[in-house]
Amino acid sequence: MKRTIPLFISAVTGFVLIGTAFIPQFVDWGNDAMAWFNLLAAFAFILGGGNLLKMQLQKISAQQPGWGYAAVTLIAFFITLYVGLAKVGVNPSVKFPEFAWSGEFQEEGSAFWWLFEYIFYPLSATMFALLAFYISSAAFRAFRAKNTEATILLLIAVIVLLGRTYAGVWLTGWLPNEPIIGSSGITYSDFHLPHLSQIIMDDFTTPGMRAITIGIALGVASTSLKVLLGVDRSYLGSDQEA
Amino acid sequence: MLKILQTLDRRWIFLAMFLAVAIPLIMGMTFPEKTSDQVMAVFNAVENLPDGSNVVMALDYDPASEGELQPMASAFTRHCALKKHNIYFMTLWPQGGPMIQRSTDLLENDYPETYKGKYGSKYVNLGFRAGNEGVIKLVVEDLKKSYDTDVQGTNLNDIPLTKNLKNIQQVDLLCNVSAGYPGSKEWVLYGSAPFDIPTVIGCTGVQAPIMLPYIPQQLTGMLAAIKGAAEYEQAIINRYPELNDNPAAKEGLKRMGPQLVAHVLLIGLIALGNVIYFWERKQGTA
Secondary structure (H helix, E strand, O other): OOOOOEEEEHHHHHHHHHOOOOOOHHHHHHHHHHHHHHHHHHHHHHHHHHHHHHHHHHHHHHHOHHHHHHHHHHHHHHHHHHHOOOOOOOOOOOOOOOOOOOOOOOOOHHHHHHHHHHHHHHHHHHHHHHHHHHHHHHHHHHOOOHHHHHHHHOOOOOOOOHHHHHHHHHHHOOOOOOOOOOOOOOEEEOOOOHHHHHHHHHHHHHHHHHHHHHHHHHHHHHHHHEEEEEEEEOOOOOOOOO | HHHHHOOOOOHHHHHHHHHHHHHHHHOOOOOOOHHHOHHHHHHHHHHOOEEEOOOOOOEEEHHEEEEEEEEHHHHHHHHHOOOOEEEEEOOOOOHHHHHHHHHHHHHHHHHHHHHHOEEEEEEEEEOOOOOOHHHEEEEEEEEEEEEEEEEOOOOOOOOHHHOOOOHHHOOOOEEEEEEEOOOOOHHHHHHHHHHHHOOOEOOOOOOOOHHHOOOOOOOOOEHHHHHHHHHHHHHHHHOOOHHOOHHHHHHHHHHHHHHHHHHHHHHHHHHHHHHHHHHHHHOOOO
């Protein structure tokens, strides 16, 4: 029973959503199903928060290496949760001045806004910016022309890296728009780095991605059918009935 | 010399990258940008709409990608403001609210004659909803089933812009700026493609190859990475030359300077790494 009901809900919802694409009468049902899905997605944040709490508390109680970071995570979590829920520093909205909590929790000047702008924002941007340093180190140490495939990849990377900046124009912009002697219709300017970069994107990357996308779509369709028909039940967890 | 490079401390590489980005940024180096066909398709999609058209601006990114995507979002917003379009802001990312705030601030501060104090009649902020592609599926069919209020808690039936809006199939253009999931791909799969909503996107460089297959059938055009933003800014400046004196309208163009030097440094490092590799191979140590 514990597995049958979720299987039934998945199958009905899935087939209704498929039906919305073909049967107009199903559209309203599909919309209702999506509204329910969105509600559940909102509750998933609570589950996520609970899971975060559980994992970090386990680390702290077992005094695992790095448990101090877990403590910092928890403190940050509770402070953010409190200032957001209690709307610390938020003024009542102009429309509902009689209600103290009617303002927006991210209102400029509020405690939550302050945490976002001056802690989350710089930390988040810094973490992402660090990628540039690691990429440069990896480029120096790992990007080697060890075989034919790696050499082709390397050449293409150089063309795209240069072609996507003004360096490409500067280096090859002088090539004349004249036909190469003995060639049929190929001009020197066809070898402009930005042009070559565009050819790589249009004639190699796009067809390659199309093939991959179609492959993925077929895989998703067959996996979805297996889920809807109850053949694949791995999403329900262990096979053993509780 | 090669032996020194063989054991080079990676902190020197970090320092070189820091200088490669910092110096052009401080010096304000910019370079002319030639707009590609793809970027012109995006520009024309916004430009060719009649003044005062309805545009949905879905900003699905967070501060981590703001460096790459904010110039696009600002350029989209600025271009729409120049055309006096009505703008519906929304996001599928919980951290997207403050990103929307930057665009609404731009509207109010840079185009006060059209947008100052016109919240609800010229632009509206629907804010964040949980549900990823579930939200997209709902807003394209029945907006008010997903959003019953705006970000300030006002019922959508009381807001002039949303009062008669059943779903976003009724808007003239969908602009999406996205850093990943949920984002451009989901908007195309569940929004623009099934319902033929004209859509333009701006995305990170990593996402660009994933989105290329959808152009031009499902997507009108795409701004890929900071280069796309810079080209779009250039296209807007070419059409509205008065923006040439506005440094805020050149954020993408300004970021192409550091990108150029960083790319050249990367190529130099790759070349140097390969010189060491072949030297080691010759010595029989690789």
